[in-house]
Amino acid sequence: MDETQIKNFKQQLLQLRSELMSLSSTSDDAAKAVELDQSAVGRLSRMDAMRAQSMAIEAKVRREHQILSIEGALRRIAADDFGFCLTCGEEINIRRLEVDPSYSLCIKCADK
Template structure:
């Protein structure tokens, strides 16, 4: 994967994450307590779905941070090299996820 392809992939993924945020905004909203119309199990289910949506949001935030860091490395000419040991990251690893910052050895 070339640097240009990696940049394009990272920017596209960042846009996908923003779209996922817009779609899931309602699911992360506080659960309203409507005791007249909703039973206790339905409220518990809604609260569980809210917690799952919030966990997904935290994962998207972490991925956005990795993408931002990878774009900085691309701009600085450091993309493709391990942030820990400085060795080249395997091309297959970068093709799988261009936001990775470490080689397989350091990641383990």
């Protein structure tokens, strides 16, 4: 992998992270406790509101995991260690990184 490719991946990772972060702050409200005031729920039943809340929390957890793996990839870029499998040390196929530059395992190790 050459420097330009790494720079592009870094760019991608930074953009993805800022998108995820802005999503996080806008959806925090949805993940907050279901309002006790039934009028605030409107036509949604309480069950629906609770289901929506748990989905919002799941999505938030997923986003936080994504942000962590993006930060891991950015750290690997900074340490000049980007693109190598964390388990076996082999180069990760660039096509795999093009799908998601935050991947930290090669396809063989990810398959295990």
